[in-house]
Amino acid sequence: MPSPAIRKHSICRFCHSACPILVDIEDGRAVRVKGDPDNPVYQGYSCPRGRALSEQHAHPDRLLHSQKRDRDGRYGKIGSEQVMDEIAARVQEIIDAHGPRSVAIYIGTSSNQYVAAAAAGVGWLIANGSRMVFSAATIDQPGKHIANALHGRWLGGGYLYDEADTWLLLGTNPIVSMVGNVSCANPARSMTDARKRGLELIVIDPRRTEASRYADLYLQPRPGEDPTLLAGMLNVILEERLFDREFVEGNTQNFAALRAIVSQFDPAYAANRAGVAEEDLVEAAHLFAAGRRAAATAGTGPNMAPRGTLTEYLLLCMNTVCGNWRREGEALPNPGVLMPEAQAFAQAEPPRKGWGFGETVRIRDLENSAAGLPTGALAEEMLLEGDGRIRALVCIGGNPAVAWPDQNLTVEALGELDLLVTIDMKMSATAKLADYVIAPKLSFETPATTIGIEAPEQTWPNIGYSRAYGQYTPALVDPPAGSDLVEEWSFFYGLARRQRLPLTLYPVRAEAGPLRELRKPLAIDMEAPPTTDELIELQYEGSRVALSELKQHPGGGLFDDPPTLVQPRQSGWQGRLELGDESMLADLAEVREETAEVEAAYPLRLISRRIPGVYNSAGRDLPHFRRKATHNAAYVHPDDLAALGLASGSTVRIESEHASIPAVVEAADDLRPGVVSMTHAFGDTQAQDARFREIGSNTNRLIDTRSNFDRYSGIPRMSAIPVRIIAAE
Numbered sequence: 001m002p003s004p005a006i007r008k009h010s011i012c013r014f015c016h017s018a019c020p021i022l023v024d025i026e027d028g029r030a031v032r033v034k035g036d037p038d039n040p041v042y043q044g045y046s047c048p049r050g051r052a053l054s055e056q057h058a059h060p061d062r063l064l065h066s067q068k069r070d071r072d073g074r075y076g077k078i079g080s081e082q083v084m085d086e087i088a089a090r091v092q093e094i095i096d097a098h099g100p101r102s103v104a105i106y107i108g109t110s111s112n113q114y115v116a117a118a119a120a121g122v123g124w125l126i127a128n129g130s131r132m133v134f135s136a137a138t139i140d141q142p143g144k145h146i147a148n149a150l151h152g153r154w155l156g157g158g159y160l161y162d163e164a165d166t167w168l169l170l171g172t173n174p175i176v177s178m179v180g181n182v183s184c185a186n187p188a189r190s191m192t193d194a195r196k197r198g199l200e201l202i203v204i205d206p207r208r209t210e211a212s213r214y215a216d217l218y219l220q221p222r223p224g225e226d227p228t229l230l231a232g233m234l235n236v237i238l239e240e241r242l243f244d245r246e247f248v249e250g251n252t253q254n255f256a257a258l259r260a261i262v263s264q265f266d267p268a269y270a271a272n273r274a275g276v277a278e279e280d281l282v283e284a285a286h287l288f289a290a291g292r293r294a295a296a297t298a299g300t301g302p303n304m305a306p307r308g309t310l311t312e313y314l315l316l317c318m319n320t321v322c323g324n325w326r327r328e329g330e331a332l333p334n335p336g337v338l339m340p341e342a343q344a345f346a347q348a349e350p351p352r353k354g355w356g357f358g359e360t361v362r363i364r365d366l367e368n369s370a371a372g373l374p375t376g377a378l379a380e381e382m383l384l385e386g387d388g389r390i391r392a393l394v395c396i397g398g399n400p401a402v403a404w405p406d407q408n409l410t411v412e413a414l415g416e417l418d419l420l421v422t423i424d425m426k427m428s429a430t431a432k433l434a435d436y437v438i439a440p441k442l443s444f445e446t447p448a449t450t451i452g453i454e455a456p457e458q459t460w461p462n463i464g465y466s467r468a469y470g471q472y473t474p475a476l477v478d479p480p481a482g483s484d485l486v487e488e489w490s491f492f493y494g495l496a497r498r499q500r501l502p503l504t505l506y507p508v509r510a511e512a513g514p515l516r517e518l519r520k521p522l523a524i525d526m527e528a529p530p531t532t533d534e535l536i537e538l539q540y541e542g543s544r545v546a547l548s549e550l551k552q553h554p555g556g557g558l559f560d561d562p563p564t565l566v567q568p569r570q571s572g573w574q575g576r577l578e579l580g581d582e583s584m585l586a587d588l589a590e591v592r593e594e595t596a597e598v599e600a601a602y603p604l605r606l607i608s609r610r611i612p613g614v615y616n617s618a619g620r621d622l623p624h625f626r627r628k629a630t631h632n633a634a635y636v637h638p639d640d641l642a643a644l645g646l647a648s649g650s651t652v653r654i655e656s657e658h659a660s661i662p663a664v665v666e667a668a669d670d671l672r673p674g675v676v677s678m679t680h681a682f683g684d685t686q687a688q689d690a691r692f693r694e695i696g697s698n699t700n701r702l703i704d705t706r707s708n709f710d711r712y713s714g715i716p717r718m719s720a721i722p723v724r725i726i727a728a729e
């Protein structure tokens with residue numbers, strides 16, 4: 001007789017959103033997952049991926065043992081102690097022969113949800129004397145970090161969607177992606193409530209997205225023209241004197257330089273170039289400038305298109321000239337739960353260097369930036385002979401073989417490594433190239449907290465909670481019987497111990513800045529390994545709400561009182577926000593000099609999108625997704641399809657100047673004509689192309705990291721990619 005189900009509270013760890021869930025446990029296994037209707041912040045929200053967590057834990061492809069590749073390229077299981085013995089020894093050999101810089105780590109998306117996963121990886125690398133830390137941040141929205149550095153930041157923070165009266169969403173679709181600056185806790189609810197409250201929403205996206213259904217004004221521009229479009233809006237705001245003169249005078253510098261350059265982007269020119277109606281552009285500027293608690297924020301689309309850093313910089317300028325920052329005496333919506341209490345001041349943190357500090361790479365004059373070392377140059381760095389070449393790479397919850405730009409170059413580079421290790425729950429495209437695959441515990445087998453998304457004022461813009469909300473979950477079940485799994489942090493701890501190195505956890509939010517004192521680096525006892533729960537205790541000493549108190553609220557708690565107010569400017573404070581950064585304004589001048597791209601050979605523009613049910617390369621093997629689809633369709637406007645003589649379901653080849661992939665086209669009238677919209681990280685390496693209807697196709701093969709890239713972050717042109725479609729079969 002099976003024992004009756006016990007229902008427990010927990011936190012979903014499939015994506016970054018940390019939804020509170022109710023998990024039914026039978027005979028020590030999670031059998032059902034649903035959203036928690038009583039949760040005050042998420043209000044019952046969950047998605048099909050989260051509800052599939054019990055299937056994910058029990059999936060036949062899940063690795064229950066770490067894997068080692070033999071000489072014939074076959075994988076067999078290896079014990080967790082032995083795998084750490086072997087990897088520690090090989091890393092030490094590589095460092096002895098080639099120096100510490102030959103070892104690098106890559107922090108992927110699925111590391112974020114696990115306690116200290118990235119912090120321990122960084123700590124281990126630093127203990128080895130290497131600073132070669134790469135992450136997905138530099139192939140995501142790196143312009144944000146760099147633009148924030150160049151512009152400086154407002155230490156009172158910005159407004160959040162849940163309290164705003166006006167918002168501009170540029171190339172982000174929070175309803176599907178659960179990020180994009182609308183709270184990740186139930187964004188559809190946030191957007192519905194905001195609409196009722198009267199929030200004026202402007203959405204600018206080449207695709208009429210799910211989020212655009214909430215918009216008061218929707219613009220459908222050509223992809224890749226965001227700098228022009230924003231400069232045109234700024235032109236209207238400045239020429240018509242719709243900006244906040246007092247804020248600009250009191251808190252910024254070099255306003256005149258900004259005004260001089262945007263004066264060259266009159267609305268007729270900007271609208272024509274971006275492919276929108278002039279009156280729509282002007283209306284967008286009017287609507288935006290009229291907001292009192294407003295913000296303009298972008299997502300991956302504009303950051304992956306050319307000049308993403310400039311786009312993010314112009315957005316910050318637009319927010320600043322309109323004075324869209326939290327003022328003295330206003331309350332912070334979320335002063336922190338597991339973070340120390342926030343401190344906010346009505347003053348500007350002055351600009352700082354955006355790039356050119358710390359470690360560096362040897363590729364195309366690229367440097368370390370505020371977003372980190374350029375992952376867009378990592379494959380080349382691994383292939384370039386000479387001193388400093390990276391010979392060992394440890395991936396934490398990432399999948400370079402399908403997620404990095406220029407797939408073929410990436411696969412070649414991974415193949416040249418002396419040692420490739422990946423911590424992954426299954427034999428991903430990258431795992432199939434690795435020397436060792438470390439099998440980790442999954443959600444219900446480890447404790448967790450919501451710290452990763454709770455600190456909204458610290459990063460701008462943010463995805464976090466708009467109230468002081470937090471949750472802790474203990475581990476709910478033991479790992480499957482007979483399995484031998486290693487948690488991410490304890491893998492690095494195990495390596496450090498074998499190498500007789502101390503392990504210090506480093507704060508992962510390196511970019512969060514000085515709004516609050518961040519967690520200090522935390523040295524771990526190398527004699528007596530802590531449990532993950534003890535690690536959590538150590539990490540959250542000094543939190544605004546004691547961990548013990550949070551644990552009294554197993555379904556998540558709200559700790560709004562007492563409110564934390566923005567303090568007046570400190571006496572003698574000199575910091576000003578920079579409106580005239582020289583590199584950025586020079587780039588904008590370059591944009592004005594460009595003539596429109598004529599690409600007769602590659603007339604279409606490929607853009608990325610998120611689709612429900614999957615998370616980058618994860619989730620497409622689960623039943624909830626496979627019931628609907630197995631591949632990632634290439635969406636095209638029906639008129640474009642007709643002109644090509646194709647119909648929905650046709651097999652095609654998509655060609656860029658760099659490479660080509662097979663694909664299945666689908667008509668989609670929500671797209672601007674001339675655009676192809678396709679989700680990323682599907683498919684496998686080129687050798688698997690014949691299976692494209694079953695596993696999808698990899699758009700990263702089409703991207704050339706070397707010919708067109710952002711000079712600050714190194715992100716290549718990953719959106720608005722010139723392509724053509726050729727009928728196949």
Ligand SMILES: Nc1nc2c(c(=O)[nH]1)N[C@H]1C(S)=C(S)[C@@H](COP(=O)(O)OP(=O)(O)OC[C@H]3O[C@@H](n4cnc5c(=O)[nH]c(N)nc54)[C@H](O)[C@@H]3O)O[C@H]1N2
Pocket residue numbers: 107108109110111136137139140141300396397398399400403404405423424425426428440441442443608609615616617618680681699700718
């Ligand atoms: N062309 C194109 N390329 C893109 C993008 C795009 O829009 N277009 N987007 C970019 C962006 S924004 C990002 S963030 C990167 C993502 O780049 P990556 O983070 O490198 O890729 P993911 O597919 O998220 O990798 C997640 C891996 O973690 C594994 N995994 C799943 N669950 C767990 C778990 O619980 N524990 C562990 N240890 N592993 C787990 C999965 O099997 C998968 O192999 O891709 C970038 N690449």
Ligand SMILES: Nc1nc2c(c(=O)[nH]1)N[C@H]1C(S)=C(S)[C@@H](COP(=O)(O)OP(=O)(O)OC[C@H]3O[C@@H](n4cnc5c(=O)[nH]c(N)nc54)[C@H](O)[C@@H]3O)O[C@H]1N2
Pocket residue numbers: 015109140170171172173174176177178179180204205206207209222223224225226298299300301302305607608609610611612613614615616617677719720
């Ligand atoms: N379901 C699901 N959710 C996810 C993920 C997932 O894979 N699946 N991935 C997660 C990750 S790693 C991230 S970083 C976030 C990303 O979150 P978002 O940035 O919100 O990602 P998208 O939903 O792809 O939205 C990007 C939008 O940019 C538009 N776009 C493309 N090019 C341009 C351009 O040149 N200009 C303008 N203005 N718009 C453009 C696209 O049409 C698209 O609607 O999502 C996260 N959430």
Ligand code: SF4
Pocket residue numbers: 012013014015016017018019045046047048049050051178
């Ligand atoms: S949005 Fe879905 S996958 Fe992400 S945390 Fe919530 S339930 Fe899990």
Ligand SMILES: [Mo]
Pocket residue numbers: 109136140
């Ligand atoms: Mo991302």
